[in-house]
Amino acid sequence: MTAHQRSAALKAGVELGVFDAxxxxxxxxxxxAGKAGVPERGMRILCDYLAIQGLIAKSEARYxxxxxxxxxxxxxxxxxxxxxxxxxxxxxxMTAFRGLTxxxxxxxxxxxxxxxxxxxxxxVLFARSMQPMMAAAAEFIAEIVLSGGxxxxxxxxxASHGLFGFAVVxxxxxxxxxxxxxxxxxxxxxxxxxxxxxxxTLLPGSAFTVELGTGYDVVLVPNFFHHxxxxxxxxxxxxxxxxxxxxxxxxxxxxxxxxxxxxPPTAASFAMMMLGNTVSGDAYTMAEYGRMLDAANFGQxxxxxxxxxxxxxxxxxx
Amino acid sequence: MTAHQRSAALKAGVELGVFDAxxxxxxxxxxxAGKAGVPERGMRILCDYLAIQGLIAKSEARYxxxxxxxxxxxxxxxxxxxxxxxxxxxxxxMTAFRGLTxxxxxxxxxxxxxxxxxxxxxxVLFARSMQPMMAAAAEFIAEIVLSGGxxxxxxxxxASHGLFGFAVVxxxxxxxxxxxxxxxxxxxxxxxxxxxxxxxTLLPGSAFTVELGTGYDVVLVPNFFHHxxxxxxxxxxxxxxxxxxxxxxxxxxxxxxxxxxxxPPTAASFAMMMLGNTVSGDAYTMAEYGRMLDAANFGQxxxxxxxxxxxxxxxxxx
Numbered sequence: 001m002t003a004h005q006r007s008a009a010l011k012a013g014v015e016l017g018v019f020d021a022x023x024x025x026x027x028x029x030x031x032x033a034g035k036a037g038v039p040e041r042g043m044r045i046l047c048d049y050l051a052i053q054g055l056i057a058k059s060e061a062r063y064x065x066x067x068x069x070x071x072x073x074x075x076x077x078x079x080x081x082x083x084x085x086x087x088x089x090x091x092x093x094m095t096a097f098r099g100l101t102x103x104x105x106x107x108x109x110x111x112x113x114x115x116x117x118x119x120x121x122x123x124v125l126f127a128r129s130m131q132p133m134m135a136a137a138a139e140f141i142a143e144i145v146l147s148g149g150x151x152x153x154x155x156x157x158x159a160s161h162g163l164f165g166f167a168v169v170x171x172x173x174x175x176x177x178x179x180x181x182x183x184x185x186x187x188x189x190x191x192x193x194x195x196x197x198x199x200x201t202l203l204p205g206s207a208f209t210v211e212l213g214t215g216y217d218v219v220l221v222p223n224f225f226h227h228x229x230x231x232x233x234x235x236x237x238x239x240x241x242x243x244x245x246x247x248x249x250x251x252x253x254x255x256x257x258x259x260x261x262x263x264p265p266t267a268a269s270f271a272m273m274m275l276g277n278t279v280s281g282d283a284y285t286m287a288e289y290g291r292m293l294d295a296a297n298f299g300q301x302x303x304x305x306x307x308x309x310x311x312x313x314x315x316x317x318x
Numbered sequence: 319m320t321a322h323q324r325s326a327a328l329k330a331g332v333e334l335g336v337f338d339a340x341x342x343x344x345x346x347x348x349x350x351a352g353k354a355g356v357p358e359r360g361m362r363i364l365c366d367y368l369a370i371q372g373l374i375a376k377s378e379a380r381y382x383x384x385x386x387x388x389x390x391x392x393x394x395x396x397x398x399x400x401x402x403x404x405x406x407x408x409x410x411x412m413t414a415f416r417g418l419t420x421x422x423x424x425x426x427x428x429x430x431x432x433x434x435x436x437x438x439x440x441x442v443l444f445a446r447s448m449q450p451m452m453a454a455a456a457e458f459i460a461e462i463v464l465s466g467g468x469x470x471x472x473x474x475x476x477a478s479h480g481l482f483g484f485a486v487v488x489x490x491x492x493x494x495x496x497x498x499x500x501x502x503x504x505x506x507x508x509x510x511x512x513x514x515x516x517x518x519t520l521l522p523g524s525a526f527t528v529e530l531g532t533g534y535d536v537v538l539v540p541n542f543f544h545h546x547x548x549x550x551x552x553x554x555x556x557x558x559x560x561x562x563x564x565x566x567x568x569x570x571x572x573x574x575x576x577x578x579x580x581x582p583p584t585a586a587s588f589a590m591m592m593l594g595n596t597v598s599g600d601a602y603t604m605a606e607y608g609r610m611l612d613a614a615n616f617g618q619x620x621x622x623x624x625x626x627x628x629x630x631x632x633x634x635x636x
Contacts, residue, residue, distance in 0.1 A: 001328060001399075001406040005590050006321035008415040015419045039425030045593040045600070046422055048579045052587050058580060081319075088319040097326040098412065101333045104364055107357030261366045262376060269370050272323050275363040282363070 009049050011089050013056075014082050018047065019065075019073035022056065026064040080132060087129035092122055096276040108279045115277040116227035117208070119182035127160040127181075127188035134163050134222070136308035141220065141251050142167035144304075144315065148249060151175050151217035155243060157207050158224045162189040164253075165220060166198045178203050180210060207236060212243040219244055222253040223311070226270065229280035230292060237296030244318045252314040255283045256303065266310040289314055327367050328391075329407050331374075332400050336365065337383075337391035340374065344382040398450060405447035410440055414594040426597045433595040434545035435526070437500035445478040445499075445506040452481050452540070454626035459538065459569050460485035462622075462633065466567060469493050469535035473561060475525050476542045480507040482571075483538060484516045496521050498528060525554060530561040537562055540571040541629070544588065547598035548610060555614030562636045570632040573601045574621065584628035607632055 013019055016036045021027060027035075029044035036043065051058040056069050065074065072081045092111060096103070099110035108114075115122055141164060145151060150172050156165035159179035169177050179189050180203040193200045203210060207224070219240045225233045240250055257268035267283060274281035284292075286303050293301055293316050301316040331337055334354045339345060345353075347362035354361065369376040373391070375384050383392065390399045405411075410429060414421070417428035426432075433440055459482060463469060468490050474483035477497035487495045497507050498521040511518045521528060525542070537558045543551045558568055575586035585601060592599035602610075604621050611619055611634050619634040 001325060001403060002587075002591070003324035003328075004322040004326075004412065005415055005587075005594070007319060008322075008418040008594075009590065010319060010321075012418040012422055016422060036422075038423050041598070041600075042422030042425055042593055044579075045589045046418075049587055049590045052580050052583050058578070085319060094322065094416065097323055100326040100330040100364075104330055104334060104354075104360030105356050107360055260376070261362075262370050265370050269320075269323075269367055271363045272327065272367040273320070275360055276323070276326075280359070282359075 005049070006053055007089065009046060009053070010055070011085060012046055013050055014073065014085050016043070016046070018043075018050070018056070018063075019069050019082065020075050022063060022065045022069065023074045023076050026059075026062040028062050032063065083131070084129050084133050087122070087125045090122055090125055092120075093273075093277060100276060103276060109275075109277055111277065114279050116279065116281055117206070117232075119184060121184075123160070123182060123185050124188060127162075127185050127192075131161045131163055134161070134309075137222070137253055137306050137311060137313075138163040138167040140306050140309070141222075141253060141313060142171055144313065145218050145249075145251065146171050148218075153216050154178070154218045154220065155180065155203075155212065155216045155240075156220045156222075157240065158222070159189050159220075160185060162192045162196075162198075162200070164222050165200070166193065166196050168218070168220075169198045170196075176201060178213065178216075180205070180207060180212070182206070207239070208232075212239060214243055214245075216244050217248050219248070219250045220253075221250060225252065225289075225292075226255060226274055226283055227278050227281040230284075230288065232280070233284075233292050234295045237292055237298065241296050241298060241318055246318055248318045250298070250316045250318075252289070252316065253306065253309075253311050254289070254314065255310065256286055256289065256312040256314070257283050259285050259287055261285070264310070267312070270310075286314070323367070324371055325407065327364060327371070328373070329403060330364055331368055332391065332403050334361070334364070336361075336368070336374070336381075337387050337400065338393050340381060340383045340387065341392045341394050344377075344380040346380050350381065397453075401449070402447050402451050405440070405443045408440055408443055410438075411591075411595060418594060421594060427593075427595055429595065432597050434597065434599055435524070435550075437502060437524075439502075441478070441500060441503050442506060445480075445503050445510075449479045449481055451627075452479070455540070455571055455624045455629060455631075456481040456485040458624050458627070459540075459571060459631060460489055462631065463536050463538075463567075463569065464489050466536075471534050472496065472536045472538065473498065473521075473530065473534045473558075474538045474540075475558070476540070477507050477538075478503060480510045480514070480516075480518070482540050483518070484511065484514050486536070486538075487516045488514075494519060496531065496534075498523070498525060498530070500524070525557070526550075530557060532561055532563075534562050535566050537566070537568045538571075539568060543570065543607075543610075544573060544592055544601055545596050545599040548602075548606065550598070551602075551610050552613045555610055555616065559614050559616060559636055564636055566636045568616070568634045568636075570607070570634065571624065571627075571629050572607070572632065573628065574604055574607065574630040574632070575601050577603050577605055579603070582628070585630070588628075604632070 033040040033043035255267040255270040271283040351361035573585040573588040589601040
């Protein structure tokens with residue numbers, strides 16, 4: 001009943017710079033309050049709570065990093081998850097879970113503007129926030145792409161921050177990278193592409209309706225199918241199939257729970273995120289992806305673990 | 319970042335009757351959805367999520383009680399916590415934690431109407447909901463009261479549901495029980511007193527201002543001081559001291575963390591509940607209670623564990 005306080009405390013700790021301040025050494029609640037410019041009472045209660053949860057350490061009235069907070073919550077860490085918090089805990093997502101009973105009663109998100117399929121401010125926030133959660137997977141997928149030979153033409157569906165395509169082009173500089181997303185999101189993709197020195201071809205619009213082009217060696221589909229129903233996914237897969245050359249490969253990065261829908265817990269519990277935020281999304285099992293890929297006429301497919309990521313990679317060949 | 323989903327799922331499970339339905343045996347998600355009159359998708363995702371969290375069990379696509387859900391979430395269980403959920407997850411409390419960063423910045427709850435000291439609809443909800451969390455402690459305290467001899471006059475401060483006083487009077491039928499609380503709350507106390515067959519004297523008003531009377535053998539102060547500042551508590555303790563006969567005892571039921579403010583975790587993390595919901599409340603340690611009791615002139619005091627409850631009992635003698 002009080003688990004929601006854990007989310008609130010983590011958010012407050014990030015927003016008040018607690019985890020960044022501790023990177024300089026152990027601090028008292030008065031010192032932390034001084035650095036944040038807030039009264040001590042709230043800072044003391046917050047830090048004690050974070051210590052009770054095991055997120056930070058406390059000894060002789062001074063707070064310090066744990067290995068976990070140093071690696072994943074201090075912004076100085078290259079694998080810090082702190083930058084993902086503005087998306088992961090954005091108002092829309094938090095609101096969605098306040099109405100969960102009603103969501104279940106009506107069989108779809110209680111949000112008037114669900115987080116799927118339509119252009120929304122949250123997708124710009126996603127593009128600006130989620131790179132830290134995707135970096136390891138992007139490098140892994142690029143290696144798999146290159147293992148099939150140097151690609152000439154790659155489509156990155158719902159490209160967002162662009163990381164997945166950029167990782168391929170860094171290994172295959174002659175490759176044309178086509179990045180599809182909503183216009184407001186492609187502003188971020190373009191910005192990141194310029195910063196990364198990667199040339200991109202912009203394809204603004206919805207993946208359901210935009211003219212995708214043809215002849216792609218590889219279509220990257222990272223974190224996308226979970227937003228939609230089985231029927232919508234088959235529609236999308238057919239579109240991607242037709243855009244690929246024969247022998248081309250679709251790379252699906254996804255939360256793929258086992259058939260028990262319980263394990264592994266991070267992938268399986270992602271279905272709850274989709275229940276809260278989408279009309280008909282889900283965390284589909286490999287059996288379910290197999291049936292969708294069959295319906296879209298794909299041939300060989302392979303499921304592989306992605307190191308350092310909760311997702312798995314499905315490689316499906318036209 | 320997603321811990322808030324655990325609270326939302328527990329709430330939805332209780333509100334949709336999942337834990338009551340499982341009392342009749344294992345059920346599929348389709349059967350559970352049928353009983354709740356909701357579409358299957360949301361029910362399936364909810365039940366898988368509850369199973370991932372370990373709150374219920376799943377085997378061969380059927381869900382069943384765990385020992386925990388059978389004891390604490392099924393309404394048929396005499397120790398079910400399900401009835402406390404409407405208070406523990408009421409809109410005001412949930413709203414308070416959405417603004418935690420701002421709460422810490424301003425050093426007090428972001429609620430316009432804090433949950434302390436003033437008459438509020440939530441206190442009526444508390445009185446109607448929280449008996450299951452208090453029953454064991456009420457019996458224990460009544461035994462301690464009786465161990466000091468048969469009391470003639472007992473004051474129950476912030477009496478709420480009334481359980482603490484009723485437990486005394488059931489053991490001491492000639493005792494006059496004075497129940498103090500806001501008028502709207504005393505409606506519930508009276509109702510419960512009639513149902514329990516316990517005669518009560520009503521004392522409507524705030525514990526800070528109402529005329530308390532004198533000569534009490536025992537003053538019960540359950541779950542009250544944590545709402546207020548040290549100074550306010552000293553004011554209250556002086557009032558209670560003056561209302562007691564010499565040798566009379568004040569029974570304080572409280573979340574009392576150790577001096578590290580980290581252990582035991584349930585008592586220590588209760589400070590976060592007070593940070594979210596009150597202007598200046600806290601989970602005070604025994605050293606802090608000792609200083610307040612000194613300032614209010616109390617003599618001997620004793621701290622004891624309360625079986626089956628996260629609180630401790632402080633007995634302070636005038």
